[in-house]
Amino acid sequence: MQTDAIRFFFERYALTFRELEQLLAVALARGGDYADLYFEYRTTNSVGVEEQIVKSATKAISQGVGVRVITGEKTGYAYTDEIEFQAIKRAAETASHIANSATGATNLEVNATPNSHNLYAVATPMSEVELARKIALIHRSDQAARRYDKRIREVQASIADEFKYVMIVSSDGRLTGDVQPLARLSVSCIADDDGNLQVGRAGGGGRIDVNFFDEELTPEYFAEEAARQAIIQLDAIDAPAGAMEVVLGPGWPGILLHEAVGHGLEADFNRRQTSAFSGMIGERVASELCTVVDDGTIPNRRGSLNIDDEGEPTSKTVLIENGILRGYINDRLNSGLMQTPRTGNGRRQSYKHMPMPRMTNTFMLAGNDSKEDILRSVKYGLYAVQFGGGQVDITSGEFAFSASEAYLIEDGKITAPVKGATLRGSGPESLKNVVAVGHDLELDQGVGICGKDGQSVPVGVGLPTIKINNMTVGGTKK
Amino acid sequence: MTKELSKDFAAELAQQAVRRGASAAEVIVRQHTDFSVSVRLGEVEKLQQSTDRGFGLRVLLDGKQASVSGSDFTPQAVNALLAEAIELVKTTSPDDSAGLPQPNEFATTFAALDLYDQEIEGLSTDEKIALALRAEASAREVSPLIVNFEGGGFDCSCGSMMLANSLGFAGEYQGTSCSLATVPVAVDGGRMQRDYWYDVRRKIHDLDSPEAIGRIAAERTLRKLNPRPVTTQSVPVVLEPGIAATLVGNLFQAISGESIFRKASFLVGQLGEKIASEKLTMIDDGRRLKGLGSRPFDAEGLPTRQTVVIRDGVLESYLLDTYTARKLGMKSTGNASRGLVGAPGVDAGNIYFQAGEYTPDEIIKSVSQGLLVTELLGFGVNIVTGDYSRSASGIWIENGELAYPVQGVTIAGNLKEMLNAIEMIGNDLDFRGSTVSPTILVGRMVVGG
Numbered sequence: 021m022q023t024d025a026i027r028f029f030f031e032r033y034a035l036t037f038r039e040l041e042q043l044l045a046v047a048l049a050r051g052g053d054y055a056d057l058y059f060e061y062r063t064t065n066s067v068g069v070e071e072q073i074v075k076s077a078t079k080a081i082s083q084g085v086g087v088r089v090i091t092g093e094k095t096g097y098a099y100t101d102e103i104e105f106q107a108i109k110r111a112a113e114t115a116s117h118i119a120n121s122a123t124g125a126t127n128l129e130v131n132a133t134p135n136s137h138n139l140y141a142v143a144t145p146m147s148e149v150e151l152a153r154k155i156a157l158i159h160r161s162d163q164a165a166r167r168y169d170k171r172i173r174e175v176q177a178s179i180a181d182e183f184k185y186v187m188i189v190s191s192d193g194r195l196t197g198d199v200q201p202l203a204r205l206s207v208s209c210i211a212d213d214d215g216n217l218q219v220g221r222a223g224g225g226g227r228i229d230v231n232f233f234d235e236e237l238t239p240e241y242f243a244e245e246a247a248r249q250a251i252i253q254l255d256a257i258d259a260p261a262g263a264m265e266v267v268l269g270p271g272w273p274g275i276l277l278h279e280a281v282g283h284g285l286e287a288d289f290n291r292r293q294t295s296a297f298s299g300m301i302g303e304r305v306a307s308e309l310c311t312v313v314d315d316g317t318i319p320n321r322r323g324s325l326n327i328d329d330e331g332e333p334t335s336k337t338v339l340i341e342n343g344i345l346r347g348y349i350n351d352r353l354n355s356g357l358m359q360t361p362r363t364g365n366g367r368r369q370s371y372k373h374m375p376m377p378r379m380t381n382t383f384m385l386a387g388n389d390s391k392e393d394i395l396r397s398v399k400y401g402l403y404a405v406q407f408g409g410g411q412v413d414i415t416s417g418e419f420a421f422s423a424s425e426a427y428l429i430e431d432g433k434i435t436a437p438v439k440g441a442t443l444r445g446s447g448p449e450s451l452k453n454v455v456a457v458g459h460d461l462e463l464d465q466g467v468g469i470c471g472k473d474g475q476s477v478p479v480g481v482g483l484p485t486i487k488i489n490n491m492t493v494g495g496t497k498k
Numbered sequence: 499m500t501k502e503l504s505k506d507f508a509a510e511l512a513q514q515a516v517r518r519g520a521s522a523a524e525v526i527v528r529q530h531t532d533f534s535v536s537v538r539l540g541e542v543e544k545l546q547q548s549t550d551r552g553f554g555l556r557v558l559l560d561g562k563q564a565s566v567s568g569s570d571f572t573p574q575a576v577n578a579l580l581a582e583a584i585e586l587v588k589t590t591s592p593d594d595s596a597g598l599p600q601p602n603e604f605a606t607t608f609a610a611l612d613l614y615d616q617e618i619e620g621l622s623t624d625e626k627i628a629l630a631l632r633a634e635a636s637a638r639e640v641s642p643l644i645v646n647f648e649g650g651g652f653d654c655s656c657g658s659m660m661l662a663n664s665l666g667f668a669g670e671y672q673g674t675s676c677s678l679a680t681v682p683v684a685v686d687g688g689r690m691q692r693d694y695w696y697d698v699r700r701k702i703h704d705l706d707s708p709e710a711i712g713r714i715a716a717e718r719t720l721r722k723l724n725p726r727p728v729t730t731q732s733v734p735v736v737l738e739p740g741i742a743a744t745l746v747g748n749l750f751q752a753i754s755g756e757s758i759f760r761k762a763s764f765l766v767g768q769l770g771e772k773i774a775s776e777k778l779t780m781i782d783d784g785r786r787l788k789g790l791g792s793r794p795f796d797a798e799g800l801p802t803r804q805t806v807v808i809r810d811g812v813l814e815s816y817l818l819d820t821y822t823a824r825k826l827g828m829k830s831t832g833n834a835s836r837g838l839v840g841a842p843g844v845d846a847g848n849i850y851f852q853a854g855e856y857t858p859d860e861i862i863k864s865v866s867q868g869l870l871v872t873e874l875l876g877f878g879v880n881i882v883t884g885d886y887s888r889s890a891s892g893i894w895i896e897n898g899e900l901a902y903p904v905q906g907v908t909i910a911g912n913l914k915e916m917l918n919a920i921e922m923i924g925n926d927l928d929f930r931g932s933t934v935s936p937t938i939l940v941g942r943m944v945v946g947g
Contacts, residue, residue, distance in 0.1 A: 064839075077586040078566065078567075078839045079567075079582050080839040081569075082569050083570065094543060094545075096546075097546040097548075098546065099548045101551060101570070114547055117545070118542070173761070174760060217764075217766075259887070261946035262946055262947065289648075292647075293646060294683050294692065374544065411875045411877070413692065413875065415683055415691060416690065420889030422876050422878035442887040444908060445906070492907075492908060492947070494878070494889065494907075494908020494944075495944070496887070496944050
């Protein structure tokens with residue numbers, strides 16, 4: 021296993037510095053402010069157990085180079101799946117057509133730049149693990165879920181992993197690379213109580229070593245969590261509808277921040293002034309209890325990266341500080357046009373896609389309250405601890421996310437599980453109603469996938485227990 | 499086209515897998531050339547063009563199954579992946595239902611479905627950019643309140659798909675698609691709203707004019723300005739075609755063989771039962787001429803067809819591929835679908851609620867107090883239980899008239915009840931995509947303010 025990405029590409033494809041410089045010169049032959057080449061070689065594996073048998077195993081290999089040319093606000097992009105000089109040159113010529121000037125670039129010189137972070141140097145990534153060992157892990161999940169309760173009728177457990185080499189060379193003269201492992205174990209269960217069917221799902225992982233599943237979060241843990249959720253839902257009652265006090269549990273409910281503020285603070289929307297947060301830097305957008313950061317530098321996390329997909333080191337960016345809007349999530353194009361700092365958030369799904377500002381791990385810092393006190397303070401409301409997906413309209417600020425495990429709170433006590441309910445709000449307004457923040461910050465366990473403009477990237481979220489006043493819940497109880 | 503990208507390559511690789519020890523094999527090859535331009539405020543913002551190629555190999559060995567995919571067509575790379583596939587398949591478990599279809603099931607003639615438009619290949623970059631700019635300009639002209647654009651553009655794709663297996667099936671087809679969209683932003687009273695409009699077709703001449711797309715996008719955006727709150731109440735809800743189409747999508751999931759054999763659907767065991775209002779008929783048509791979801795054969799080589807899923811409210815058929823059909827003791831409906839890697843799954847062709855008799859105006863006129871839903875946010879649909887809860891925006895209806903916009907309400911119910919509560923179906927069915935619907939009226943849902 022090669023652990024140096026630049027060496028991997030140079031050796032496997034017999035590339036030279038001279039060729040990379042020539043290709044950048046071709047990209048900038050018609051002018052332009054900037055060009056870069058993004059090399060990627062990715063192996064993706066999956067294996068799953070269902071009906072207690074291993075129905076399928078897959079392996080996919082993809083490789084290619086994306087060439088980007090930026091001139092002002094315009095971007096030209098082309099890619100090739102052949103990592104070979106002539107093919108990349110053709111892509112560079114295609115991308116160069118976005119610019120339209122008589123004189124091109126000259127005298128480019130490229131030098132390798134070492135990474136400042138080393139966040140996931142794992143001894144044995146999941147992709148190096150033999151299939152039989154992965155199968156043993158997911159069989160353990162299957163067994164544990166079935167043991168949990170006899171009403172668990174069906175279990176699906178799977179491991180998906182990838183191992184990705186990336187290398188970015190830019191007309192700034194920088195050559196950077198990274199080796200990115202990623203793995204996730206997922207379990208879903210169906211509980212069947214005499215025809216009353218309910219689903220539970222759990223999973224986790226990150227940029228981790230295989231030992232993670234023995235030492236930190238085990239296959240049994242995820243299985244029991246999925247089974248527990250399915251069983252609890254068997255007794256769920258109709259969720260209330262209307263505005264009420266809502267308590268969000270720690271961890272994955274941080275998806276609230278991702279939808280309510282994260283997307284709205286991505287620099288592309290703010291440069292275009294199409295975000296509900298446009299022009300609000302320095303203004304109050306949350307209660308003073310709220311400090312929200314995006315941090316791509318947490319070791320082994322699913323949303324973490326040593327460098328972003330433009331070769332920039334990731335960082336910890338304060339988005340909201342004590343309720344005041346402080347900063348944006350930025351990439352190269354938008355930080356250049358807006359004259360704001362790069363934050364290492366230029367990400368892309370693959371070499372087939374242009375980078376854009378994307379979140380890494382987005383979470384709220386811990387406060388001082390205890391979860392027990394927060395729950396006790398609620399007269400009538402909802403306590404939501406697990407969620408499906410969420411979505412936002414960044415222009416109006418409207419967001420919605422769907423609770424998959426939630427409980428009614430009555431007179432400070434958790435009384436009954438409720439059926440899935442949608443929570444909604446407006447990005448710049450809803451965090452102003454945060455009236456309590458717990459000291460129990462947790463990050464999610466490593467399942468997040470964020471979609472934007474047709475591109476999916478892995479992300480993390482996190483939250484302490486918080487209480488929000490006056491949040492709209494979409495239930496069926498009249 | 500280079501030699502490796504033909505159905506001969508696919509057929510040869512399938513045979514090679516058998517020579518290397520597989521009991522059966524199937525190969526898919528895809529190639530497409532894509533173009534995309536986005537414009538904003540009269541200028542090109544992004545221009546992208548590329549060609550994609552890839553192959554996928556599925557091998558079977560005594561009921562065990564594994565698959566691999568790659569985009570490197572050099573013999574060494576293909577051989578290495580083939581060897582991997584043979585290794586992988588030894589480790590999976592035997593499954594009685596896995597395997598290729600029976601030899602007599604394969605498509606032998608390939609229907610001409612008119613899926614390819616030579617003219618798209620001939621369009622110049624400037625012509626494509628001009629379409630995108632015209633749509634935006636037309637939206638801007640509608641009102642001075644349209645002050646900005648989030649994006650919009652023109653995309654097109656020309657591609658081919660080849661499929662072959664070790665039982666002797668080999669087929670290929672070509673297709674094109676093109677789409678045009680614009681996303682205006684309007685401001686009034688300091689608050690912004692955004693909406694969009696688009697068209698997507700197989701052929702450039704079937705695409706709505708850029709002027710029409712721009713005008714509708716602007717009107718849709720303007721009508722969202724200055725929303726008012728509503729109180730929580732139970733009222734009739736009118737779903738616009740694009741919103742009703744999401745209901746078709748939810749129903750497809752619920753009747754897909756994958757949900758049914760897992761018993762993970764609120765419609766398990768309902769075949770032959772009345773599950774919806776007798777006004778409702780849902781059809782899947784894999785062979786509609788020029789349909790975006792049309793194809794002459796499915797991803798296992800079976801002929802596609804038209805299947806009535808719901809007739810007059812009665813569930814008549816699930817949609818199945820070979821695997822799910824075997825699990826259920828039924829026959830495939832020719833709905834296998836697959837990416838490059840992985841076993842086939844079930845997908846619809848062109849799936850829709852059949853058009854009814856009412857104009858959208860007549861439907862709105864029938865409502866004294868209710869909501870016309872024009873947008874949905876969130877993923878609160880549970881296919882297993884049918885529970886439904888999503889955030890919605892739209893226009894409040896008072897005495898049969900569109901009165902004022904509402905934003906950020908929730909609509910909730912259960913799919914079983916919603917299907918039975920469908921009272922009126924519009925005559926405005928349009929195949930703007932492959933999952934479509936006319937306007938529909940759901941008699942009662944909880945709208946949460």
